Amino acid sequence: MATEIINESLDDAHTDDHHDYKMTGIKRWLYTTNHKDIGTLYLWFAFIMFLTGGALAMVIRAELFQPGLQIVEPDFFNQLTTVHGLIMVFGAIMPAFTGFANWMLPMMIGAPDMALPRMNNWSFWILPFAFAILLSSFFMESGAPNFGWTFYAPLSTTYSNGSTAFFVFAVHIMGISSIMGAINIVVTIMNLRAPGMTYMKMPLFVWTFFITAYLLIAVMPVLAGVVTMLLTDTYFGTSFFDAAGGGDPVMFQHIFWFFGHPEVYIMILPAFGIVSTTIPAFSRKKLFGYSSMVYATSSIALLSFVVWAHHMFTTGMPLFGELFFMYCTMLIAVPTGVKVFNWVATMWRGSLSFETPMLFSIAFVILFTIGGFSGLMLAMTPVDFQYHDTYFVVAHFHYVLVTGSLFSIYAGAYYWLPKWTGHMYNDSLSKWHFWCSLISVNLLFFPMHFLGLAGMPRRIPDYALQFADFNKWVSIGGFAFGLSQLIFLAVVIKCIKGGKKAPAKPWDGAEGLEWTVASPAPYHTFSTPPKID
Amino acid sequence: MTTKKYESYYVPAQSHWPIVGAVALFMIAFGAGNYVSDNFGKNPTTDGYGGYLLLAGIALVIYMLFGWFQNVINESMAGKYSHQMDHSFRQGMSWFIFSEVMFFVAFFGALLYIRTFSVPWLDGAGNNEMTGAVLWPEFSATWPLLKTPDGTETTGMGWFGLPLINTVLLLTSSITAHFAHVALEQNKRPQLKAWLGLTIFLGLAFLFFQVLEYSHGYSDEMQLYLTSGVYGNTFYMLTGFHGMHVTLGCIMLIVMFFRILKGHFTPDSHFAFQAASWYWHFVDVVWVLLFVFVYIL
Amino acid sequence: MSRGNQNWLAGAWLFLGTIFSSSAWADTQLNLTEGVTAVSREVYELHMLVLYICTAIGVIVFGAMFWSMIFHRKSKGAKAADFHESTKVEILWTAIPIVILIAMAVPATSTLIDMENNDDSDVTIQITGSQWKWHYKYFDENIEYYSVLSTPREQYENQNGSFNGNGAHKGKNYLLEVDKPLVIPANKKVRFLITSDDVIHSWWVPAFAVKQDANPGFINEAWTNVDKLGIYRGQCAELCGKDHGFMPIVVEVKSPEDYDSWLNEQHQLTAQAADAEQAALSSSMSKEELMQLGEAIYMAHCAACHQPTGLGLPPTFPALKGSAVATQGIIADHISLVLNGKGMMPPFGKQLSLSEIAAVVTYERNSWGNDTGDIVQTSDVKAASEE
Numbered sequence A: 001m002a003t004e005i006i007n008e009s010l011d012d013a014h015t016d017d018h019h020d021y022k023m024t025g026i027k028r029w030l031y032t033t034n035h036k037d038i039g040t041l042y043l044w045f046a047f048i049m050f051l052t053g054g055a056l057a058m059v060i061r062a063e064l065f066q067p068g069l070q071i072v073e074p075d076f077f078n079q080l081t082t083v084h085g086l087i088m089v090f091g092a093i094m095p096a097f098t099g100f101a102n103w104m105l106p107m108m109i110g111a112p113d114m115a116l117p118r119m120n121n122w123s124f125w126i127l128p129f130a131f132a133i134l135l136s137s138f139f140m141e142s143g144a145p146n147f148g149w150t151f152y153a154p155l156s157t158t159y160s161n162g163s164t165a166f167f168v169f170a171v172h173i174m175g176i177s178s179i180m181g182a183i184n185i186v187v188t189i190m191n192l193r194a195p196g197m198t199y200m201k202m203p204l205f206v207w208t209f210f211i212t213a214y215l216l217i218a219v220m221p222v223l224a225g226v227v228t229m230l231l232t233d234t235y236f237g238t239s240f241f242d243a244a245g246g247g248d249p250v251m252f253q254h255i256f257w258f259f260g261h262p263e264v265y266i267m268i269l270p271a272f273g274i275v276s277t278t279i280p281a282f283s284r285k286k287l288f289g290y291s292s293m294v295y296a297t298s299s300i301a302l303l304s305f306v307v308w309a310h311h312m313f314t315t316g317m318p319l320f321g322e323l324f325f326m327y328c329t330m331l332i333a334v335p336t337g338v339k340v341f342n343w344v345a346t347m348w349r350g351s352l353s354f355e356t357p358m359l360f361s362i363a364f365v366i367l368f369t370i371g372g373f374s375g376l377m378l379a380m381t382p383v384d385f386q387y388h389d390t391y392f393v394v395a396h397f398h399y400v401l402v403t404g405s406l407f408s409i410y411a412g413a414y415y416w417l418p419k420w421t422g423h424m425y426n427d428s429l430s431k432w433h434f435w436c437s438l439i440s441v442n443l444l445f446f447p448m449h450f451l452g453l454a455g456m457p458r459r460i461p462d463y464a465l466q467f468a469d470f471n472k473w474v475s476i477g478g479f480a481f482g483l484s485q486l487i488f489l490a491v492v493i494k495c496i497k498g499g500k501k502a503p504a505k506p507w508d509g510a511e512g513l514e515w516t517v518a519s520p521a522p523y524h525t526f527s528t529p530p531k532i533d
Numbered sequence B: 001m002t003t004k005k006y007e008s009y010y011v012p013a014q015s016h017w018p019i020v021g022a023v024a025l026f027m028i029a030f031g032a033g034n035y036v037s038d039n040f041g042k043n044p045t046t047d048g049y050g051g052y053l054l055l056a057g058i059a060l061v062i063y064m065l066f067g068w069f070q071n072v073i074n075e076s077m078a079g080k081y082s083h084q085m086d087h088s089f090r091q092g093m094s095w096f097i098f099s100e101v102m103f104f105v106a107f108f109g110a111l112l113y114i115r116t117f118s119v120p121w122l123d124g125a126g127n128n129e130m131t132g133a134v135l136w137p138e139f140s141a142t143w144p145l146l147k148t149p150d151g152t153e154t155t156g157m158g159w160f161g162l163p164l165i166n167t168v169l170l171l172t173s174s175i176t177a178h179f180a181h182v183a184l185e186q187n188k189r190p191q192l193k194a195w196l197g198l199t200i201f202l203g204l205a206f207l208f209f210q211v212l213e214y215s216h217g218y219s220d221e222m223q224l225y226l227t228s229g230v231y232g233n234t235f236y237m238l239t240g241f242h243g244m245h246v247t248l249g250c251i252m253l254i255v256m257f258f259r260i261l262k263g264h265f266t267p268d269s270h271f272a273f274q275a276a277s278w279y280w281h282f283v284d285v286v287w288v289l290l291f292v293f294v295y296i297l
Numbered sequence C: 001m002s003r004g005n006q007n008w009l010a011g012a013w014l015f016l017g018t019i020f021s022s023s024a025w026a027d028t029q030l031n032l033t034e035g036v037t038a039v040s041r042e043v044y045e046l047h048m049l050v051l052y053i054c055t056a057i058g059v060i061v062f063g064a065m066f067w068s069m070i071f072h073r074k075s076k077g078a079k080a081a082d083f084h085e086s087t088k089v090e091i092l093w094t095a096i097p098i099v100i101l102i103a104m105a106v107p108a109t110s111t112l113i114d115m116e117n118n119d120d121s122d123v124t125i126q127i128t129g130s131q132w133k134w135h136y137k138y139f140d141e142n143i144e145y146y147s148v149l150s151t152p153r154e155q156y157e158n159q160n161g162s163f164n165g166n167g168a169h170k171g172k173n174y175l176l177e178v179d180k181p182l183v184i185p186a187n188k189k190v191r192f193l194i195t196s197d198d199v200i201h202s203w204w205v206p207a208f209a210v211k212q213d214a215n216p217g218f219i220n221e222a223w224t225n226v227d228k229l230g231i232y233r234g235q236c237a238e239l240c241g242k243d244h245g246f247m248p249i250v251v252e253v254k255s256p257e258d259y260d261s262w263l264n265e266q267h268q269l270t271a272q273a274a275d276a277e278q279a280a281l282s283s284s285m286s287k288e289e290l291m292q293l294g295e296a297i298y299m300a301h302c303a304a305c306h307q308p309t310g311l312g313l314p315p316t317f318p319a320l321k322g323s324a325v326a327t328q329g330i331i332a333d334h335i336s337l338v339l340n341g342k343g344m345m346p347p348f349g350k351q352l353s354l355s356e357i358a359a360v361v362t363y364e365r366n367s368w369g370n371d372t373g374d375i376v377q378t379s380d381v382k383a384a385s386e387e
């Protein structure tokens, strides 16, 4: 590990002349090439998108509070669901992880910055524009996309409303952004590791982002391809997804999920990386089974390319296909299990303390595993015929995404806030955030399992009377969870404004190069690489 | 494996080009969105402004590219880049090309799916016996699909003739591009210019024949349109996207040509040239796959 | 106590009251239905098997975690051990899950193979989804009809008071009732050929464990063999646009004898309808009759898109109030548009009888301020349909 605290930037003759110069005001953020600035931009953008997507979810929950059409029209309800899904996936979770990557990767591998800093800025700044386009369709005559975040043809082609072209081009831009961001991550990791940091010495966090970036480069272009076919089917008279011309609507689903399934792992592998950093830190014990973690992550990534049709068991695939995809999907439980067991083994006979990042990490392990279990139930084809497109699926993916990805983001944010801001966060407020979130999130999502099993389909604005009671509780949980997230906003703002000064390494069990620099991390770190032994 | 040593890594200062590029992309996307929905949507209108926004966006992107690359070129000529920077660029370019490959994978995947599954299924193959019998009794599966289930008819594009010529052209151009690279590495500038010029010429010839082929397709006797069912769809989308990539590759090569005239590049520092030639080889490989899967099989 | 406070309190009580006034908790179901077919019971068994396995694994894994959280905490003076790998346990906890998974995959495979075996059926029914109703066609019987949601609009639009508790004013089978259910015989293998006219729908009856997507242009097959008489309810399970939530499925399972007499009855009804149509061709209806029938048809078949007010939901669904087609154009064009459809507007020639179309066109031309005064007779529709 590095031996000295590096905190210089002015005196390095090899770097650019204006290197130390930090513009002020808006120009700093618009023109920046600094990985920390860009990381901050990503993180704020993601949080704003999370609030936006969450606000849409609040309307969904308000509508579903009671049976009957209360506050929104069915068509608008579909727009809410669609845009909620799109924003949360592409606007909140993915950019948040890219923000972590930007902030932490260069510091963790001892690099001066990301490998391609100008492109880094570009990948960020096209994102807000993409979402501006997507959201602007709410104000168009035809309304926002209303065909679900999975935009199945022909609902999204022949039967779509007039804003489909905007949706398609917005997705193209999001795709370009993700691909460029991922290329930057890959190149940085391949090329800028400090001398001596071999691949198998990289922190697991770095590994998970490395693999995630490969997944992104491999599948985002496929998404771009499928939306392009969607565009031509809708506007230019092709019939890729239309039987009358020899195409097949189910082919849309195949191409979409070839992207879509790896996409869900794009949203969970970085989460694995974060908790694999925090759990050892607060267990004061090395991560158990580092190399098996690396192999497990890679196997999950590879397997993710051959399981896509588990979203399509009811589409009438041939029996052979159903069996193949069922077996492959079930197999994913094995490497994922390895990870869960390794975390438990890391905690086992450690010396545990329960700072807020640790609380979120522990909640992550338990609740993500519950989400994984329901995933495994969904993987069993014959039973999926009953679960498919019900609230059981909604419960599954919110467990893996909200108590999985989102909770890991909170864990990571609390863990590195001192490094980012130079201040300790307000501890008791952060605990309030955790406990309120934990209780309300389970009230929000657990009863959805029951609703799904009892037969409530997803994506409906109104439901039969036997679903009324649980929906009420779910909505109440939803409002409470939404409000709890505002506590986090308060914590972050307070922490930026002030608070107890953070030492370079506030967590006694933490390891990694990022703790060798001061807190807050200087604008430029590692202009000359540290030595790793 | 061990990492290469590095002394220092050039981190560029603030730059306004990315934000210009972001605005440009926004104009392109929003303009294209407007243009497409106005002109091809359910209630076409002609008084939209989308087309202008789109064109302005494209102009701005070109301006941005010039400015940005100018910066990079100046920095590179000023010797600010280390070996490591060169590595970053190279790896960046290779992964970019990989992502392009995956874009084509989506379309090739669609082609294979249509040929092996959807068209035969519509004729009652596999577990779709009733699909053929009840819904499309008249339909019979063939490839190329010259008569769609709803009865649109068209003609297949043979591989002999223009496509074959084009294959030869493009394969040759890949070789000449390689020779140009060799010449550059041996610092033989006149040969470099000649080989590169020939490559560009072959690329442009390819494009010319491609346009000729399309005009045959759209002629009254062939009636092979983009809208002629899945055969026309896959044919034009695959060759069309390939053609766009050839165009882009040509532009890159032409830019390289002018830079060479201005004396840029040395035997051991010529990333941009290398990138353009990689891209060219990639376009070539895609064509070979196209030739096999779209034309011959 | 101030008035403001009292209001607040009253509000809070009302809120709590709403939550706990659970007339329906009794009906609330927690678990998957066992269903009424051999397959659905197998599926239920599988579901329980996986559930138990997952619970057991969960107990062990979370148990170990809580153990270390309780006994290995720093505040209790725990010192961290320094082991961080062990090939042996890692092989173990790779191998054990594989074994468990195989144990789950074996029964799942056999159930699946069973479900996909569509051979030797006794009755074949073609099911076609269209926005937002189901069409049932008995293959060898010349019986076909549409099945549409029958819950009145007032109930789901909360026209008689909303926000007052668990769906007061809402019927028992709110949103799960249709005008004409699908009727099938018990203890017979019934084969379904499932397809769609427009977007993808999905035909789902939980009690049969049948859920199969209805893909436009393709036919998917499924089957069931129900051993218990009764009425079973399900819903469309694939997002299919605006009224995806209002597209229920009701299946009535009758004994084979009752089923046969039902078939007879249907044949008679079909014959009667054909006669009535013939009669209507030569007679003419009064404007009042047409308007009355027209309104009923409009509410059942057109109002979903064009709205009861005739204002539609522009830009997707055009207003009929003041529309050129319904006020100025030639009547024959109006008729043929309804008969043959256009773009997203479905063709109604197959769904409605000639006289019903005559009535609904008359209704559209004389409602919501449209005052053409035109009267359209069955014979006019007949003429238009023969063009």
Ligand code: HEA
Pocket: A150, A264, A265, A267, A268, A310, A311, A329, A330, A332, A333, A334, A336, A337, A338, A340, A368, A369, A370, A371, A372, A373, A374, A375, A376, A378, A379, A380, A384, A387, A388, A389, A393, A396, A397, A400, A401, A404, A405, C054, C057, C061, C097, C098, C100, C101
């Ligand atoms: C972060 C995102 C994420 C993650 C990680 C996962 C993880 C998994 N998912 Fe999930 N999934 C989604 C996001 C995610 N999913 C989304 C968004 C959808 C819905 C999309 C839509 O339609 O809108 C979906 C839908 C979905 C479906 C389709 C359901 C349907 O529509 O009918 C299926 C079916 O197989 C499935 C399966 C799985 C499986 C098997 C895993 C596995 O990776 C889980 C593995 C983990 C474990 C199993 C737990 C830990 C393991 C152990 C403790 C070891 C021992 C265990 C055993 C041997 C049992 N998912």
Ligand code: HEA
Pocket: A050, A051, A052, A053, A054, A055, A057, A058, A060, A061, A081, A082, A084, A085, A086, A088, A089, A092, A093, A147, A148, A149, A150, A394, A398, A401, A402, A405, A406, A444, A458, A459, A460, A461, A478, A479, A480, A481, A482, A483, A485, A486
């Ligand atoms: C990463 C992803 C992610 C996240 C974080 C969430 C978060 C939430 N989701 Fe979402 N969800 C999806 C991904 C995600 N979801 C996807 C992919 C779908 C499928 C879409 C589709 O079917 O196409 C979906 C669908 C979906 C549905 C099903 C809709 C349907 O099928 O009809 C529901 C219903 O309850 C729901 C609810 C919620 C709620 C209550 C939250 C909460 O966690 C949100 C909490 C956050 C806030 C509330 C914001 C913060 C607070 C404020 C802004 C202040 C205002 C607060 C109040 C007024 C109380 N989601």
Ligand code: CUA
Pocket: C129, C132, C200, C201, C202, C236, C237, C238, C239, C240, C241, C243, C244, C245, C247
């Ligand atoms: Cu039909 Cu949903």
Ligand SMILES: [Cu+2]
Pocket: A260, A261, A264, A307, A308, A310, A311
């Ligand atoms: Cu999946």
